[in-house]
């Protein structure tokens with residue numbers, strides 16, 4: 001007889017985690033994310049779902065990360081990690097949403113049954129799940145709810161404790177590749193730190209040490225990872241960690257971290273006296289999967305080096321190594337960006353390499369990058385990584401160089417494969433990657449920054465009655481609905497030198513986002529506020545509450 005769902009166990013435990021009445025949950029770009037205080041039922045149900053996902057995949061280990069990344073401290077969230085360490089397959093997002101929204105325990109049991117039937121899950125298969133959380137105060141109780149869900153579905157579990165999102169992704173891949181030819185590394189934090197630091201030390205060996213690096217840890221879990229990797233790095237790199245107060249109430253992501261830097265285009269106030277002219281620093285976000293760099297220029301001005309600048313730096317270095325190794329005929333390097341990439345970065349990169357633009361959200365970038373032999377992807381906000389296709393990894397492993405120069409370049413490429421966390425964007429791994437390139441090129445922030453000059457830009461949020469009325473095409477660069485609006489935006493954009501603007505519904509907030517750039521800052525701001533005003537007025541915004549800055 002086919003195995004059955006343990007309905008009694010599920011029902012008994014589900015009763016302990018009732019869904020709050022009026023809330024509708026949505027598994028979006030970043031999983032479930034909202035106030036931590038309303039997520040109890042969601043965590044329980046995600047536990048059950050993670051068990052089902054593992055059964056569906058023959059007992060491969062699934063990851064569950066409890067985090068709300070760069071959001072304010074009272075928020076929390078949860079997302080699933082598939083066996084190769086990548087985001088949950090898109091078709092299962094609907095299953096997650098349906099389980100989360102079942103009103104009663106009975107409805108929930110029915111929803112579970114529907115997933116089992118729909119996804120043709122063999123319940124006799126084992127379920128294995130590894131989970132972790134960031135440092136948020138709501139984490140422990142939400143993990144307890146998750147554990148109840150995992151118990152209800154009878155999953156075998158492993159608690160990875162408090163760690164970064166990218167370390168959890170690493171662990172998932174390491175567990176699922178253990179003992180195979182594709183073994184990703186030892187399935188422990190120690191294995192992760194050894195893998196990254198070992199590759200880094202080889203990459204920078206013989207290069208003059210760079211000045212110490214200021215790291216803003218956003219008062220989040222990245223502080224732990226930075227502290228732990230220090231002994232592994234030895235004297236190959238020195239950190240000056242800041243914003244490491246993971247236990248101070250209200251400190252997480254507060255006036256610090258990668259999102260603060262990107263959205264305000266400012267230095268976190270806590271670093272005001274830490275960086276002198278010419279010095280560089282960087283910021284992680286709250287779960288350490290985003291990275292922003294910056295430096296203070298000769299006129300004492302703050303200069304930001306965002307995800308686009310990281311992509312340009314890293315791609316240039318990799319292309320050079322591929323060429324020096326004599327592999328340019330075999331290995332094609334490509335770039336993936338979103339519409340938010342600065343126009344100057346797109347131009348700079350497209351003059352040198354194939355560039356693809358995809359909709360916002362890491363899963364889109366990741367999948368597109370898989371189509372290149374080496375795919376470099378970064379969102380402007382600093383989330384990204386580099387993917388080496390399995391064939392390319394094979395080529396690098398078996399290639400026989402014919403000169404000492406080729407041999408050196410090949411060795412560097414092999415070490416990059418180890419250094420880079422290919423499962424997902426990883427602030428720590430990306431930091432070591434950037435530092436590697438800076439060391440090889442003897443660049444400070446100034447030379448790196450001068451690869452191209454960013455176009456001034458502005459991002460504005462617009463509150464509209466119905467976000468769903470906004471639909472886009474061409475990788476979100478053009479609106480198809482509301483009808484007629486795109487034509488009006490086009491007419492506005494034409495009036496600005498170097499003007500570009502697009503409007504899209506956010507996937508993580510109930511707002512519409514307007515992006516604009518132009519050759520002058522004042523013009524970029526003006527264009528953004530004109531387009532925002534247009535969006536507001538054309539979609540029936542109340543004149544009484546129209547934001548003053550909209551033009």
Ligand SMILES: CC(=O)N[C@H]1[C@@H](OP(=O)(O)O)O[C@H](CO)[C@@H](O)[C@@H]1O
Nearest residue numbers: 029030361362379381506507508509
């Ligand atoms: C303009 C912007 O930064 N958008 C962010 C934000 O998405 P929205 O769909 O724009 O809300 O959150 C996503 C998840 O973290 C991230 O992938 C994306 O880049």
Ligand SMILES: [Mg+2]
Nearest residue numbers: 069285287289
């Ligand atoms: Mg994050």
